[in-house]
Amino acid sequence: MSIARRRFVSGLTGCFAASAAPAVFGQSSRTLKLGLIMPFSGPFAVWGRQFKQGVELYMNEHGARVGDANLEVIYRDEAGPNPEKARQSAQELIVREKVNYLGGLVFTPNALAVAPVINETKTPFVIFNAAHSALTRRSPYFARTSFTIWQSTVPGARWAIQQGIRDAVIIYADYAPGLDARDAFTSAFTAGNGSIKEAIAVPLTANDPAPYIQRVMNAKPGVCFIFMPTGPLAVAMYKTFSDLGAMKAGIRLLGAGELNEIDLPSIGDSAIGVHSSYYYSYVLNNPRNRDFTAKYWKLHGASAVPDPAAVSAYDGMHVIYEAIRKTGGQGDGDKVMDAIKGLKWESPRGPMQIDPVERDVIQDMYIRRVEKRDNKLVCVEIEKFPQVKDQWKEQNKA
Numbered sequence: 001m002s003i004a005r006r007r008f009v010s011g012l013t014g015c016f017a018a019s020a021a022p023a024v025f026g027q028s029s030r031t032l033k034l035g036l037i038m039p040f041s042g043p044f045a046v047w048g049r050q051f052k053q054g055v056e057l058y059m060n061e062h063g064a065r066v067g068d069a070n071l072e073v074i075y076r077d078e079a080g081p082n083p084e085k086a087r088q089s090a091q092e093l094i095v096r097e098k099v100n101y102l103g104g105l106v107f108t109p110n111a112l113a114v115a116p117v118i119n120e121t122k123t124p125f126v127i128f129n130a131a132h133s134a135l136t137r138r139s140p141y142f143a144r145t146s147f148t149i150w151q152s153t154v155p156g157a158r159w160a161i162q163q164g165i166r167d168a169v170i171i172y173a174d175y176a177p178g179l180d181a182r183d184a185f186t187s188a189f190t191a192g193n194g195s196i197k198e199a200i201a202v203p204l205t206a207n208d209p210a211p212y213i214q215r216v217m218n219a220k221p222g223v224c225f226i227f228m229p230t231g232p233l234a235v236a237m238y239k240t241f242s243d244l245g246a247m248k249a250g251i252r253l254l255g256a257g258e259l260n261e262i263d264l265p266s267i268g269d270s271a272i273g274v275h276s277s278y279y280y281s282y283v284l285n286n287p288r289n290r291d292f293t294a295k296y297w298k299l300h301g302a303s304a305v306p307d308p309a310a311v312s313a314y315d316g317m318h319v320i321y322e323a324i325r326k327t328g329g330q331g332d333g334d335k336v337m338d339a340i341k342g343l344k345w346e347s348p349r350g351p352m353q354i355d356p357v358e359r360d361v362i363q364d365m366y367i368r369r370v371e372k373r374d375n376k377l378v379c380v381e382i383e384k385f386p387q388v389k390d391q392w393k394e395q396n397k398a
Helices: 005-011 045-062 083-095 110-121 149-162 176-191 210-219 234-244 287-300 307-325 333-340 393-394
Strands: 033-037 070-075 101-104 126-127 142-144 167-173 195-202 223-227 254-255 275-278 346-347 350-354 361-373 376-388
Touching: 005 346, 033 083, 045 287, 045 307, 045 333, 070 083, 070 307, 083 101, 083 142, 083 234, 083 307, 083 376, 101 307, 110 142, 110 176, 110 223, 149 176, 149 275, 149 361, 149 393, 167 176, 167 210, 176 223, 195 210, 210 333, 223 234, 234 254, 234 346, 275 333, 275 376, 287 361, 307 333, 307 346, 333 361, 350 376
Parallel strands: 033 070, 033 101, 101 126, 126 142, 167 195, 167 223, 223 254, 254 275
Antiparallel strands: 275 361, 346 350, 350 361, 361 376
16 A cells, blocks of 8 residues: 555544555456446435446446456535535545545545545546636646636627627636636637626525526626526526527527536426537537437436436546556556546547646537427527637646
């Protein structure tokens, strides 16, 4: 066992301190363990379901055997934005379950809480969602297969400028990813000689979006950029934007990741024509995605919705499998991360790579427009920004 792992185990109290020593890479057993921390309960349980379906599809395609090792997956409930619970889950998986790899996480605060744990134990962690730009700099054992807020927001702002729009209002959820979205849109939009009339912070506990939408209407911008966490608040915001007549007043609406096919039925036909900037929609027109969605529906049923969370988990499993193959399942955490850096592959969302320096994803970003096809609301790509890096890191070199 490494000195770092001994320090970590000896520092734990209670039941953790009495536990057996955590996993050592290269142990004689050819069973490798992957611990996945995802929300399976509470208002964000849809994320856990989508993650799990993506994981299951990848393993259904490729089997549980990687090289000469069997991969065992162990799940833990992230529940919601709960940093202490996420930290404890990571500790339990490392100490009690002796996992070799970790993955998952929806929420940035949870990932920040996990970082010291994996730093101490040198446990590789592939992030499936948490999108704060600086996360991969908090630990050399983080890699990410989802996106960053800056990565998805900057193309949207640049696209708005290309449409001749010169003034905007931003509505953003008042937490770390929302601040990222505000700053990213402002940076890119003003760089194109646009102006921000107002940036409106919305508490995550807000129940009535109407006062915020009314402020947008009073400002009369060319576009309103909205960033909200996926779920009820985002749905209410979009519905209220339509109900109060903001679109009829000529204010264009530009969204982000909250405009996905799972929630579009709740927003309804008022979403038709709304644009968003994001990394995936299941109607992306490429052969790899058509194969992916066909297999997804065959495994999970025709009513299942392969959304960005599912494809991010699917790609996360690809990164983990490739790391195992490259190291023969024998590498320590540093060797595993070296195997992950610079990986390239063809994803359902397009060509992908892991930045060899930042360990963050480089990918195509899409401008999408909500349309109705076969009586379903979907996000159709209308423009592509190829191989986008995280602009925050580009502006803030380590």
